[in-house]
Amino acid sequence: MKKVLALALVLLLMTGGVALAQKKDFPRRDLTNVVVWGAGGGTDVCNRVISAEMAPILGVNINVINKPGGVSGSLGMSYAFSQPHDGYTLAGVSESCVTAAVQGGWDKRMNVWDFFIVGGSPDVISVTPGSPWKDLKGLVDAANKSPGTIKACASGAGSIHHLNLLALEKGSGADLQFIPYKGSAPCQTAAMTGEVSVVVTSVAEQQQLIRAKQLRPLAMLIPESFTIEGFGTIPSGFKAYPGLAKHLPIYQAIGFAVAADVPADRKAVIEAAFKKAMQSEKIKKWAKDNYYVLSGKTGKAARDEFNRLESLFSWTLWDLKAASVDPAKLGIPKP
Amino acid sequence: MIGIERLDTFFTILIGMGTQPTSLLLLFGATLLGIIFGALPGLTATLGIALLTTLTYGMGPAPAMVALLGIYVGGVYGGSYSSILINIPGTPAAAATALEGYPLACRGEAGRAIGATTTASCIGTLIGMLFMVTMTPIVSAFALQFTSFEFFLLAFFGIIISGTLSSSDLVIKGWISGFLGLFLACMGRDPLQAFPRFTFGFPQLESGLDVVAVIIGAFGIPQIIQVLGGTFCAGEARQLTKVLPSFKLMVQNSGNIVRSSLIGVGIGSVPGIGEDVAAWMSYGAAKNASKQPEKFGTGVYEGVIATETANNSCIGGAIIPLLSLGIPGSPPAAMLLGALMLHGVTPGPMLSIEHPNFILEVTAILFLASIAMWIIGIVLARQVVKVLRLPPQIFMPIVVVLCIIGSYGLGLNLFNLYVMLPVGIVAYFMTEMKYPIAPLVIGYILGPMADENLRRALMISHGSFLPMFTRPVCLLLLAVILLTILSQMGLFRWLRQRRHANRQGTE
Structure with a gap:
């Protein structure tokens, strides 16, 4: 009898302990x-x-x-x-x-x-559909031929996209003319009006325009490629320019x-x-x-x-x- | 263009929503809330959508759109109440309405004026909606004609035209007021290089002066001082009988309504510029087209109908580039974009493929919202006019409290009150010297746009002004700006007076 009682007591304590543990002390309110x-x-x-x-x-x-x-x-x-x-x-x-x-x-x-x-x-570099560059190398070569003339937008000065653009320039040696906009949306709009020809913003921000063929993605600014459903795979820019790995990715x-x-x-x-x-x-x-x-x-x-x-x-x-x-x-x- | 089966889908959606009690309740509730937001100084349609966005997070996309579009339509319309009744525009979009609406209220015709603006707003919204379903590709293409130079000229034109139209004295005073607004807008970090300008080391000034605090200070305080000082008429509420506008008035103004709607849709579709500029432009156009332009400013129905039609038709116009390109056409539409993203709908060129019925749903909601707005408006008109029966000694202090709450409540920021008061006192002395205040506010609102775009345009053109003279939309805007300025010069005045005299002679 004593044994049973002791066992019951232990069991009770255990369940009580579990209950106590469940009734944790954090978080107690919202x-x-x-x-x-x-x-x-x-x-x-x-x-x-x-x-x-x-x-x-x-x-x-x-x-x-x-x-x-x-x-x-x-x-x-x-x-x-x-x-x-x-x-x-x-x-x-x-x-x-x-x-x-x-x-x-x-x-x-x-x-x-x-x-x-x-x-x-992740960030992606794209160009307007009317522009002649088919891949990142084409763009970088063109930028090297006439430095500082190809207009690129990447949201505001000092934004994450601007940092990605700067890192891309350092890693590939390309020299683009940075035009600041107040955010990614106005910058992408400017590409559609033809005010700028290169856009660096995130895939999330560009996906609609990419799938509607209003922007042509050249390369991802991360080590991996990226697949957009209904469009295809965008290659990583790191393949053509291994030097990018020193400055990118900036997530x-x-x-x-x-x-x-x-x-x-x-x-x-x-x-x-x-x-x-x-x-x-x-x-x-x-x-x-x-x-x-x-x-x-x-x-x-x-x-x-x-x-x-x-x-x-x-x-x-x-x-x-x-x-x-x-x-x-x-x-x-x-x- | 819409085919038969699309029309069928449209009516199915419309009837589906129109017969659902919950969505109707939501629609009327949101529209009424929008009207209240619009009518209270400082609370705008943009802010209403921003606040409601958080509240609709738990809803599905369709009811959320009902609530958001309801508050949008109501908010743009509601600003006219305070414009007409107390000469303090509830929203910048209704500033032009005050020019004609308040004199009407002083004549005891506030009820009729609100009736006319309600009907005009409803028709404006419906015409904007029609453009949205039928003309989307054309209007989107038009919106893409605007690059930095065009944006600068458009903003500049908005300031010039509001200055020209609101001056009761010398036109140059309106322009001076507009430029003061532009200078105020320079405070804070500049939008291109994030360089702090005129911040005097105050961290609160880094993001510039709060728009709401400036609006309330500039519009509210001078009016309160003047009414309490007894130097200005407080509106009267004699004729309470007739609120519904006569059919004749609306027919007489049909040309005016169509012109104002076109201006509204056009301005609405241009990104970043919205209801306020649309109202001023259509007011100017109505004045130019009127047979009796000299009566403008003394309370004419043509004026209030023009402004209210335009600012409401702007909604449809602003939604066009939002849905088809993912570019919001006006500040409230930009908030709408955020709300849509929150509900998993990304507007843009792929929208019609991913959510084929979405545009029709929006159309149906806009249709219902404009009807709801009209019903609420006509019912409310009779009641709100009674506000004028309160003696100003009681009524104005209430307005003061509302103004303070409006400034403070936005960001729960005490600094806004320190902005509101000096702006208000300066605005009071300006009004005393017959400088109109509306251009200052328009200048302040459009200032960042003018500043940012001019500098960016010059950055793109490597410092050359030449592109301004080679782009067609630029040339058009330049011509209109020049005409507006020149028409105030002596020679033009003289020519016009002579023409006027000739006409009177022949009659």
Whole structure:
């Protein structure tokens, strides 16, 4: 009898223990994801999708709110950072946020965050259908013959696409005339009006025009080729110009961040949910439909990625004289 | 062009939506919300769509489009309320409506004026919609004629024309006001090289002055001071009986309506420029075509009909390049683009293949939204006019509070209030010296476009102005700008007066 009682007691304790463990101490209430860009933009949509996937895993809601403004999302980042560092506030960020410090938006480096990178759409270089260049080599040769005359657009100065264009120029030796536009859409429109003939933006942004044969893709600016359904495969530019590997790829890094000093056990809970969500069919399908390449980096790998982006972006902006704070003063190493 | 089976699909969609209680409720709710957004100073159609985008995230694409287009149509129309009733345009698109609408309200005809603008807005939306389904390829081709030089000239023309038309005194005062707006727009980081201009080291100024704060300050504060100071008439609400415009008035204005719609669709389809410029241009065109242009500014129905038809037909025009090319034609349409992407619909050349019925769905929703807007508008007109019965001592302080909430509420940013107040005080003294304020706001809104595009155009042409004189659309715009300016010079005035005298002599 005693034995049975003891066994029952042990069992009770065990189940109680399991129940207690299930009734974990984080998260106990809803999380808030502060997206630092506007509703409907790439970062916003990406954060809404990943938050929706993570919520059932965590067992609480993740409320996504938008706080755009400032420079490079500085308003939203300052706001999210000013909240208690308890893991309940996420900041929905993208690679463009790394310039907030050198642009005077706030006074911190990106190493105050820990990142969870969902991914991004890779960049592709395309030309207008009426132009004579059939592949990257043709374009580079033409650019070498008459340097600085072929007009290329790649969103605004200091944007990720501009950085890709600069890296392409360094890696291939081509000299193009960069024309800045306020975003990828106006830049692609300019290609359609014939104002510029070369476009560097992401596959996601160009896919409609590529499939409608309004733009002719020459090469991917990543080591792999990329297949667009209903069009075909775009080769990587790295084959013709192995030198590109020194400067590229520069990936978009869209995802979210938490303050780096959030307790490690809480970060681990978020990380586990993030990793599980990244494996879900819904995320994979969403990525495919939206021409994203998934990353899934967390912890040190994600920190390294953002450090590299921060150094690249900051020093490029400084060289373009578009930064107001010296990156050296902030302690950002040169790329 | 649409074939019979497309027409059939269209009616199936239309009836499907028109008989669904939930979508009808959503439609009327969103349209009403849009009207309220439009009528409140500082809240615009663009902002309404932005806010609703977040709320529609959980809905399917079709109900989301119902809500978003409803708020779009309502928002563009709603601005006319505050323009007519209190001379504070609810949206920049309704600034031109105030020129004729407010004098009408002062005469006690506010109800009739709102009735006329409601009907004009409805017809404008419908004509814009017709263009959208039938003329998409032609209008898209037209939109692609605009490169940086054209954008600069168009923005410049928008500023010049609003300056010309809104001056009650010397026209040059309107232009000065417009250029002040242009200078204000230079503040913040420049759009091409991200160089901070006139920021004086304030991080808040990096992104420039907030448009909403400038609009509310410039339009709201002078009017509030003037009404409270008793130097300006507050509208009267004597004739409450008749709100529906007479059939005769609409028939008399049929030419005016068609012309204004064409201007609206054309301006709407050009990327980046929208309802505000369309309203000013059609107001100018109506004045030029009118038999009695001297009466403009004293409250004529032709004026309000022209502006409201144009700004609503702009919607259809702006959606054309959005759906066919993925290029939004106006600022609210740019917000719509974001919302569509959120719902997994990427507008562009492949849209008609991937979502074959989408354009017809949008057409059906636009049709229903314009009808909903008309019904709500006619019902509301009677009620909102009663606002004027409130004594200004009570009413105006409420407007003040609304103005402050409008400026602050946008980004919950206190700095906007520090922008609103000085802008408002400067605007007050400008009004006292008979400088019109609307060109300042139009200049501020179009300033970045003029600035960015002129500099980019020169970058592309390696500093040469020559392309401006070789492109057909540029030449056309240049000619119109020159004519607008020259027509204010002495010689032209004299010629016109003589012609006028001749005509009167022969009659």
